Amino acid sequence: MLRIITERPEAESELRRIMNRTQSDGVPEQEASVRTILNRVRQEGDGALLHYTKEFDGQTLTASQLRVTGSELDAAYQQIPKQLLDAIQLAVKQVEAFHRQRVPKSWVNFGKDGVVLGKRYTAVDRAGIYIPGGRGAYPSTAIMNAVPAKVAGVKEIVMVTPPGKDLRVDPAVLVAAQEAGVQEIYRVGGAQAIGALAYGSETITPVDVITGPGNIYVTLAKKMVFGTVGIDSLAGPSEVLVIADSHANPSHLAADLLAQAEHDPIAAAILLTPDSALARQVVVEVEAQLSDHPRRLWTEKAIAHYGLVVVVDSLKEAAELSNQFAPEHLELEILEPWDLLPQIRHAGAIFLGYSTPEAVGDYLAGPNHTLPTSGAARYASALGTETFMKHSSLIEYSASALQNMGAAIQTLAEAEGLHSHRESVRLRTEPPTPPEDPTS
Numbered sequence: 001m002l003r004i005i006t007e008r009p010e011a012e013s014e015l016r017r018i019m020n021r022t023q024s025d026g027v028p029e030q031e032a033s034v035r036t037i038l039n040r041v042r043q044e045g046d047g048a049l050l051h052y053t054k055e056f057d058g059q060t061l062t063a064s065q066l067r068v069t070g071s072e073l074d075a076a077y078q079q080i081p082k083q084l085l086d087a088i089q090l091a092v093k094q095v096e097a098f099h100r101q102r103v104p105k106s107w108v109n110f111g112k113d114g115v116v117l118g119k120r121y122t123a124v125d126r127a128g129i130y131i132p133g134g135r136g137a138y139p140s141t142a143i144m145n146a147v148p149a150k151v152a153g154v155k156e157i158v159m160v161t162p163p164g165k166d167l168r169v170d171p172a173v174l175v176a177a178q179e180a181g182v183q184e185i186y187r188v189g190g191a192q193a194i195g196a197l198a199y200g201s202e203t204i205t206p207v208d209v210i211t212g213p214g215n216i217y218v219t220l221a222k223k224m225v226f227g228t229v230g231i232d233s234l235a236g237p238s239e240v241l242v243i244a245d246s247h248a249n250p251s252h253l254a255a256d257l258l259a260q261a262e263h264d265p266i267a268a269a270i271l272l273t274p275d276s277a278l279a280r281q282v283v284v285e286v287e288a289q290l291s292d293h294p295r296r297l298w299t300e301k302a303i304a305h306y307g308l309v310v311v312v313d314s315l316k317e318a319a320e321l322s323n324q325f326a327p328e329h330l331e332l333e334i335l336e337p338w339d340l341l342p343q344i345r346h347a348g349a350i351f352l353g354y355s356t357p358e359a360v361g362d363y364l365a366g367p368n369h370t371l372p373t374s375g376a377a378r379y380a381s382a383l384g385t386e387t388f389m390k391h392s393s394l395i396e397y398s399a400s401a402l403q404n405m406g407a408a409i410q411t412l413a414e415a416e417g418l419h420s421h422r423e424s425v426r427l428r429t430e431p432p433t434p435p436e437d438p439t440s
Contacts, residue, residue: 003308048201096147122389158204189218233380244334257269266305274317406425
């Protein structure tokens, strides 16, 4: 059952506990296991991928079966209803339209002093996206990861995902990946898939950037290969924090909390409200909606361990507690959400008003649903086109500009004891010493 807390010190303590819920005593053992997997993938390539697919996924496949074939991709379109295809295509269109507004633009500034400065943005050549399996199929995750890469200008987009029974990959995921611009799909998951994307194998060519969520083994693998490749973030289990006033609908709030709790047994669902009567109503609604929930087992676990209702003194206090938690998803289910928005500093995505459940962001609105979790919204942002791009600085000095700045550059180089740095400027700015006349 959802707990109701009314005292701020207890609320702050519980929010810290929930924010740190992924920190575990078992991590050193998991890290050692992931390190072994990555080393073996690096050394054995496809052989390691096949070995771990059998060990962890219970599926036996050959190297030739790692890549999903063109005929399988074509067949996937026939295996999903038209209504789902239409929804996938609409989602791709919406997400693409949003991300086209976010592409960083190269710029050059031609200064009057003979100095030209700028930034030139270019996409990585090859990106790998990880789509989890296990508890469900996630076509929306394929869309959210692949579309920004395509918009950024990545030439080769590769997807990896664990195989299901009979080596099956969910057809909706296959269709979403194709619609979003993925060119290669491999049926391999877990830390071994991350290793293949980072280091390559006989079948899989390595990539430059890896994105996408996964379990603790996937997350640790991404952490360990960072530096060999770029990554988006170290995503944890999903979370929502809802700030609601007395005008909010308790059944809507309950559904929104359960929408996060049904993701995972350690997903977090939190409500902050100054209305104690609303708080009690939401608790009752959550119990009622849980009674016949198709994912009741792990949804109930999440609510019991990481669900929370806090009765606050004011919306201002709710904003303060929210900033301390820095939620992945923040819903402002209040009469004037735009008035409270300036007080919100840390959140992955913010949903404003009574008619904006977090689910619209998961599927169709356009902004990315791959977001910072576990307090990372204090310093991190949603996945976007920038994730798949890098910039080069552009610098040009005219002869006169170097002459004007040369003395300061030489002084700084001397202060650091870098003789040739100084000389590289001095030789360009001081007139050459005439050779001595041997007859004089």
